[in-house]
Amino acid sequence: MQWSGRRGVPPGASITLPQAWALARELDWLHMERNDIPALFARVGLAGEFWAAAPPPMVREETPEDHDGIRRVNRLAFGGEGEAMLVDRLRADGLVITSLVAVEGAQVVGHILFSELPVETETGILCAAALAPMAVLPEWQKRGVGTALVRRGLEVCRERGKTVVIVLGRPGYYPRFGFSAELARSLRGPFPGDSWMALELTPGALAGVSGTVRYPEAFGLGAAHAAE
Numbered sequence: 001m002q003w004s005g006r007r008g009v010p011p012g013a014s015i016t017l018p019q020a021w022a023l024a025r026e027l028d029w030l031h032m033e034r035n036d037i038p039a040l041f042a043r044v045g046l047a048g049e050f051w052a053a054a055p056p057p058m059v060r061e062e063t064p065e066d067h068d069g070i071r072r073v074n075r076l077a078f079g080g081e082g083e084a085m086l087v088d089r090l091r092a093d094g095l096v097i098t099s100l101v102a103v104e105g106a107q108v109v110g111h112i113l114f115s116e117l118p119v120e121t122e123t124g125i126l127c128a129a130a131l132a133p134m135a136v137l138p139e140w141q142k143r144g145v146g147t148a149l150v151r152r153g154l155e156v157c158r159e160r161g162k163t164v165v166i167v168l169g170r171p172g173y174y175p176r177f178g179f180s181a182e183l184a185r186s187l188r189g190p191f192p193g194d195s196w197m198a199l200e201l202t203p204g205a206l207a208g209v210s211g212t213v214r215y216p217e218a219f220g221l222g223a224a225h226a227a228e
């Protein structure tokens with residue numbers, strides 16, 4: 001990016017995209033509107049390159065100070081209250097395995113939650129993890145935030161002893177992380193079809209396993225599911 005002609009900048013001087021990102025973060029810190037920054041790069045025809053060079057967002061465990069930001073992200077991403085309320089219920093019921101936020105400065109821009117999900121099998125209860133919900137602020141979507149949240153979440157689940165993760169989601173999105181509708185087929189649950197997928201954190205964890213997935217009450221699937 002050429003900076004010639006600016007006072008104090010030698011003619012022909014340029015900055016790299018990582019330097020541009022550092023500058024952008026500083027401008028943000030100076031309370032420049034974040035949405036002005038890509039607009040600035042778009043004006044010089046570099047918006048695509050700018051986002052492609054974006055450093056991954058910081059992903060960490062939620063703290064109580066993040067709760068409002070998490071509700072906001074879920075409301076804006078899903079366009080309703082349902083998922084924000086699901087997060088609150090899972091937390092209140094003590095079912096959270098990990099609840100992670102992606103943050104930019106002081107703002108929560110993405111959120112993912114993994115919760116306890118029992119699977120009744122012939123040999124006992126398999127303590128799987130449910131991935132739900134996951135949300136990224138609309139203006140932050142398609143920049144890798146969701147990917148960073150899923151990858152870190154799966155790592156944490158593995159560290160906490162989980163062997164299987166189950167998700168209801170887009171068949172075009174989750175298989176890239178290893179989720180498969182085929183793996184979920186031997187499990188009975190409330191969601192038929194290709195959107196219901198499972199992932200083995202320990203290879204072979206679902207080999208020869210058949211069972212019934214019992215979504216906790218927090219999911220609001222009703223008595224019919226629990227008694228199934």
Ligand SMILES: CC(C)(COP(=O)(O)OP(=O)(O)OC[C@H]1O[C@@H](n2cnc3c(N)ncnc32)[C@H](O)[C@@H]1OP(=O)(O)O)[C@@H](O)C(=O)NCCC(=O)NCCS
Nearest residue numbers: 051052077134135136141142143144145146147168169170
């Ligand atoms: C689903 C959701 C969480 C994904 O989050 P995200 O941050 O947009 O996800 P990613 O950026 O990791 O990946 C999304 C897409 O952007 C692409 N992408 C990632 N980084 C990119 C970049 N720097 N430039 C261009 N495209 C990029 C990915 O390849 C992916 O492509 P796809 O169209 O094939 O899916 C988000 O879209 C969302 O909040 N949706 C509304 C709520 C929802 O549906 N939640 C999921 C319920 S299952």
